[in-house]
Amino acid sequence: MIALGQVLEVLIGGLMSGVLYSLVALGFVLIFKASGVFNFAQGAMVLLAGLALVRSLDLLVARGFSPWTAVILGIGFAAAIMAITAWLIQRFVVGPLVNQGALTLFMSTIGVTFVLEGAAQMIFGSDVYPLRLFPTDVWLLFESHFPGGILVNKLDVWGAVIAGILVASLAIFFQQTKTGRALRAVADDHLAAQSVGIPISWIWFVVWLAAGLVALVAATVWGTKLGVQFSITFLALKALPVLIIGGLTSVPGAIVGGLIVGAGEKIAEVFLGSHIGGGIEYWFAYVLALAVLLVRPQGLFGERIIERI
Amino acid sequence: MLYREAGQFKTTYAEDMAIFPIRQDRIALAILLGIAFIGVPLLADFDIWPFGSDYLLRAILLPFLILALAAIGVNILVGYCGQITLGSGAFMAIGAYSAYKFGTGVHIPLAWLGFAISIPPLPVPTSILLGGLMAAIAGILFGIPSLRIKGLYLAVATLAAQFFFDWVFLRVPWFTNYAPSGSVNAPALNFFGLHVGTPIERYLLCLIFVTVFAVLAKNLVRGNLGRQWMAIRDMDIAAELIGIRPLYAKLTAFAVSSFIIGVAGALWAFVYLGSWEPLAFSIDRSLQLLFMVIIGGLGSIMGSFVGAAFILILPIMLNLIPTQLGVPLSTETITHLEFIIFGSLICYLLIKEPHGFARLISIGKEKLRLWPFPY
Structure with a gap:
């Protein structure tokens, strides 16, 4: 017999880790919305941001800076690295490939993935580096209601709070600022935006920078959870079904998709996995995405795909 | 010149339509x-x-031939029919494991029906072709979503096949004949009474397979079916309006491409690896095949060969250069440098020639036609 407390615990745990997937998926959505590029390199960007942050932190603490100064300086350094990366990518890869097919652009971002993975590990090292930015202990809730209570990870709660702040600030950025409006114009129609005087290469730099900063945020949370290491790049593959379920062009879709995937795969793993061999977390999200696609080809929140001859 | x-005049239709x-x-x-x-x-x-030396045959020519065959399969789907796939590694795995099962004998106990299906071990050529057939069936199944979704959405959908089959071959012990380590050994390579053992024999065997399938593919893509695929690729709605059935065209593309990829997978496992684990057919393999097709040129059989050669040989060269030059670098640094150079070269090629080596070859031919005059 499965206790209600256990179901709730699995559900909450799943929803929380789903938020963490959304953090990675958000970076994809930003770039796809503004430039139509499907950015396979998001996982590598998370790795680069995480490595830059954790290595500079280690160095600063070793030099005797106080923790708070070290954190601020480290985040500033990592953000600067992401800005340089964004500029390089826009200047040397995405810029020259403007007007190419979606497949060519996609493959070029896989090329970028290789470069970023190689460069990040060559510069910052390729071990597992622990990151201690957020508390990692747990809360036990409702101990009076359920035997043993419901176990909730503090880190997951932090992740959810950060994701909320991130989505809110992105929404404000897109809706209220001049650059945000220009971004939406570029997403609608490159040529029309250019003809009214929006500098398209600047806009794309901003988008890649935004994706880089989202990657940095994702890296702080995931780095605390897993340690900053190479396997963090596989997050990109985890985020793809999230995107597909939510829709490639929707920021809220990334969040809802993440929640569905997170909760779905935890529940499936706990209650179904034991019957058919375990490890179904590995593919469950993809099969879920496939099922969603068959019903709604544009994802739950994606813009309707209209085709003309 | x-x-x-x-001066080469065609006097019959057959000559005019020659390959x-x-x-x-x-x-x-x-x-x-x-x-x-x-x-x-x-x-x-x-x-x-x-x-x-065996090295060239075993480590370069053999994988080159087999991966070129797989690249032809991917090219039929991506280059000729326009359906992006990231799951080709999974179809190689299906080919390999089905061929393995047919080669060692299939036994399906149907306890609730009171009997079991048993197939005795089949000869190796039959099992390789049956492996391709199984991959084709799986290809049709996973091709069904392509009727509703397209482009990058489809690419992610094909990833479902990749991850699902990775898991199946890792976790379902039936496929590995309950091998405790999860890795399996290919049966002895006997082809019509001949034992294929030495590298040169293996090379010739793969060469025969590749030649036959390349000729088949080349003929297929310039016939009725190939034209339907290309019409679907160029604009599916317009193709539908002129009377091409998308269901038939897309699913045949999936079937033919998966069949070839499956045969390549079986060859990869039986002839090249000998013993293997699911890791041999991971997502990296799928990406590698897609790179071969795009760098080689979408919609070109010749391009598949050139792309396969380039993607396969580039890392080997990159690995050799520092040791040849005597630069003292740690293996870790070399690996990272390889990543960086490989990635940059891919980006550079995509920017300079988005249509791949096939376009360069056709430009070269045009130039040769006029040579030694500039125009």
Whole structure:
């Protein structure tokens, strides 16, 4: 017999880790919305941001800076690295490939993935580096209601709070600022935006920078959870079904998709996995995405795909 | 002067529709096949450098041939029919494991029906082809979503196949004949009474497979079916309006492509690896195949070969250069440098020639036609 407390615990745990997937998926959505590029390199960007942050932190603490100064300086350094990366990518890869097919652009971002993975590990090292930015202990809730209570990870709660702040600030950025409006114009129609005087290469730099900063945020949370290491790049593959379920062009879709995937795969793993061999977390999200696609080809929140001859 | 078709008059329809209408092309192909079928074995037999060492045959030519075959399969789907796939590694795995099961005997106990299905071990050529057939069936199943979704959405959907089959072959012990380590060994390679053992025999075996399938593919894509695929690729709605059935065209593309990929997978496992684990057919393999097709040129059989050669040989070269130059670098740094150089080269090629080596070859042919005059 499965206790209600256990179901709730699995559900909450799943929803929380789903938020963490959304953090990675958000970076994809930003770039796809503004430039139509499907950015396979998001996982590598998370790795680069995480490595830059954790290595500079280690160095600063070793030099005797106080923790708070070290954190601020480290985040500033990592953000600067992401800005340089964004500029390089826009200047040397995405810029020259403007007007190419979606497949060519996609493959070029896989090329970028290789470069970023190689460069990040060559510069910052390729071990597992622990990151201690957020508390990692747990809360036990409702101990009076359920035997043993419901176990909730503090880190997951932090992740959810950060994701909320991130989505809110992105929404404000897109809706209220001049650059945000220009971004939406570029997403609608490159040529029309250019003809009214929006500098398209600047806009794309901003988008890649935004994706880089989202990657940095994702890296702080995931780095605390897993340690900053190479396997963090596989997050990109985890985020793809999230995107597909939510829709490639929707920021809220990334969040809802993440929640569905997170909760779905935890529940499936706990209650179904034991019957058919375990490890179904590995593919469950993809099969879920496939099922969603068959019903709604544009994802739950994606813009309707209209085709003309 | 050399490459000019002036004076080659076609007097029959058959000549006009020939697979290689220009005489020089036929001669070049004949020379190439002559070198591949007779030259290389002779050179290897007489121990002439670099063919004398097993290394070239086993570590470069063998994987090149098999991956070129797989790239042809991917090219049919991506280049000719326009359906992006990231799951080709999974179809290689299906080919490999089905061939393994057929080669070692299938036993399906149906306890609730009171009997079991048993197939005795089949000969190796039959099992390889049956492996391709199984991959084709799986390809049709996973091709069904392509009727509703397209482009990058489809790419992610095909990833479902990749991850699902990775898991199946890792976790379902039936497929590995309950091997405790999860890795399996190919049965002895007996082809019609001949044992294929030495590298040169393996090379010739793969060469025969690749030649046959390349000719088949080349003929298929210029026939009725291939034209339907290309119409779907160029604009599916317009193709539908002129009477092409998308269901039939897309699913045949998935079936044919998966069949070829499946056969390549079976060859990869049986002839190249000998013993293997699911890791041999991971997502990295899928990406590698997609790179071969795009770098080689979408919609070109010749391009698949060039792309396979480039993607396969580039890392080997990158690995050799520092040791040859005597630069003291740690292996870790070399690996990272390889990543960086490989990625940059991919980006550079995509920017400079988005249509791949096939376009470069056709530009070269145009230039040759006029040579030695500029125009």
